[in-house]
Amino acid sequence: QKEVEQNSGPLSVPEGAIASLNCTYSDRGSQSFFWYRQYSGKSPELIMSIYSNGDKEDGRFTAQLNKASQYVSLLIRDSQPSDSATYLCAVNPGYGNKLVFGAGTILRVKS
């Protein structure tokens, strides 16, 4: 079983809709969770971090964490074509400060 799992997609949503991206992780000791956005041919860009159970909002982005279910999600409200990218979930497994990345979910926002 992979340590961090994401649906590869592509996830297609119409412009203006809510995009929901999901991630599960296997290590119960995981301490911190991050979402990165990666445009084609570019490097990963940090968009959200979350450390405690519950929701964290930043503009159109909301990260949700449920440690009991080992589940973290990213909601993008009012999706725009410029949100079309691959979204990578990253987890600190609780030892050292390294991150384990999921394979990413491709998001396509159609105008």
Place this chain on the structure above:
Amino acid sequence: DAGVIQSPRHEVTEMGQEVTLRCKPISGHNSLFWYRQTMMRGLELLIYFNNNVPIDDSGMPEDRFSAKMPNASFSTLKIQPSEPRDSAVYFCATTKSYGGYYNEQFFGPGTRLTVL
């Protein structure tokens, strides 16, 4: 502020040649990570350093790969000899580590390596 700087941005070489990738971390960041990204394997951690000391090199694929961090401002990843299967995008990322688990990593632009 300058972000993570990597050079070269693109490298094309022939099998058997030595390749050296370079990274300059964000000023004040004391942890540095080398990643490799391919379509097949995604983003993989190769090695990381804290305060210039290698902490975890379990992701280094084989002895052909080596990494150094001689000072807080510079790191290299070397492949000798290179092979076609080493073709990938290599990223350097850095963070300011406070000793906990809540360290946000920032990525450089990457080096696209092609080994013919």
